[in-house]
Amino acid sequence: MKVLEKHLKPYLKESKAKEAYALEADLYCNESFYSLENDVVFQNNWQLVGHIDQLSNTGDQLVCEIAELPIVVVRNENNELKAFHNVCRHRAGPVATENGNSKVLRCKYHGWTYSLDGELNSAPEMGSTPNFDVCQYHLPQVEISEWQGFIFVSINKPAVPLEKMLSGITDNIKPINLSEMTFSHREEYIIECNWKVYMDNYLEGYHIPHIHPELNQLIDYRNYETEVKAWYSYQYSKLTEHNNEVDNFYGKGTAHYYCIFPNLMLNILPGRLQTNQIIPITKNKTKVVFDYFYTELESEETQKLIAQDKTFSHVVQKEDINICEQVQKGLNSGSYVPGRLCVKRELGVLHYQNLIRKSFRDAIKTKHIKVSKT
Ligand code: FES
Ligand SMILES: [Fe+2]
Structure with missing residues (x-):
């Protein structure tokens, strides 16, 4: 009997926007499913x-x-x-x-x-x-x-060429030009949660007013938008103008947040790019790698921006780590059944989770999943 496949299949039905549900806890907690992800998610994508x-x-x-x-x-x-x-x-x-x-x-x-x-x-x-x-x-x-x-x-032939997968980003962020950015530094964090918990958390701004008081001041939450494309989602918001109450050291412009399936984020602000890669270590442990790039590194102005960016990003990251680790405990508790998603604010989560479901469905279809026998 195909135990694993039988166990998985009910979790993999595409969730529609009008009745959107989160993923099953098992997909974050089950060791067998975790092991499959190397094959069905990471080796088949850029x-x-x-x-x-x-x-x-x-x-x-x-x-x-x-x-x-x-x-x-x-x-x-x-x-x-x-x-x-x-x-x-x-x-x-x-x-x-x-x-x-x-x-x-x-x-x-x-x-x-x-x-x-x-x-x-x-x-x-x-x-x-x-x-x-x-x-x-x-x-x-x-x-x-x-x-x-x-x-x-x-590793394997990807579903789409890279250029096609990322199409639209370069034009959308103009006049910011990613190819002109220079590497500045790397920051890494280890988090006690499944890698998808961190991904889910990134994919919505719904939690910003509750978890990130400082970030909430810098962006316009009421006009925070999410759009989804085939292989990535895009969240964006105008940055708040610098004033007596808000120290917006990032300057004028838009905050662009791209999440590219399965585990890469591009956080783009005026003159600055932060790449963010999410790497599973075990089913309950994840490495988060941030690389920082700026238009130039030499000027006093940029040096000041880098220092402020480091401090601010660390605060936001700590807040995200804290909630992600608590969510993992909730998923492990055995009491959780998939909750409804907020259509206004969690479109990116829905889109992403459907891509995860589809990766497993495709693997079952192509017999990529090696099933265990009873
Ligand atoms: S393993 Fe023997 S030369 Fe590479
Ligand atoms: Fe966050």
């Missing part, structure tokens, strides 16, 4: 792995993990970006262990050496091994694409 500035020269290498799979990204001799499974064809050692620059990819275990195109060039002392030909070995490639200076990788 994942941000770095910035073009990290790979500007031939031989530059960037190591990362996607859904626990080791990956290496390189710039080859033809000035192209390539991404490979960082797994040696000999006995699975890594062909790169840290970011850096080299003419080759050399596995430290026994010295097998690959070109920047992933072809095996040499394998020490293998000459006398019968039927062994270096030409027959190649590192398996994965999909790679670039958008506005950001590099994305997809």
Whole structure:
């Protein structure tokens, strides 16, 4: 009997706006479902792995993990970006262990050496091994694409090209230009909740007046809007003008909040981009990675903005962490049944949760889900 599939199926029906319900607690708490997500969510979608500035020269290498799979990204001799499974064809050692620059990819275990195109060039002392030909070995490639200076990788063939997935963003945020932004610094947090609890929380402004008193002063909650596209949702609000009561150090303009399926957010303010990646560690533990970019880093004005941005973002983050960890306890309690969603304020949550449901449905359809037997 297909136990897992039978257990999952009732949770996966698309929720319609007129009768919108949140996801089942099981989808946040069940270990088996959590393990499936690496396959059905993370390996089938684009994942941000770095910035073009990290790979500007031939031989530059960037190591990362996607859904626990080791990956290496390189710039080859033809000035192209390539991404490979960082797994040696000999006995699975890594062909790169840290970011850096080299003419080759050399596995430290026994010295097998690959070109920047992933072809095996040499394998020490293998000459006398019968039927062994270096030409027959190649590192398996994965999909790679670039958008506005950001590099994305997809382990399996993604549903849509990256450009199509993100279409509309570049024009919508003008005159802000993401490709002109320079990396400033990284902040990381570990949160005791399932990664989707954090995603859900990001996807609505409904909680802002209740959880974020400081942020609530900077945005216009009454005119806070949400729009949904095929693969992302967009929340936005005008920033409050700086005045005697409100210290709006971000300046004039709009706060743009993009949530790109499955785990990337782009928080864009005048002259500033914060990328926010949500990485599952265990079913109840999540890493949140913020990278900060600014139009320029040198001026006194920007240095002041960076300092204020750090302090302010930390306050907001602490508030989000606190509520997310409490929500996880609620989901774990066994007492929760999916609640109704607020159509006016939680359209982004509904859209996102339907994409999660669809990912599992598609995996069942294509028999991607390996079912356990009783
Ligand atoms: S595992 Fe790479 S050389 Fe042996
Ligand atoms: Fe929040």
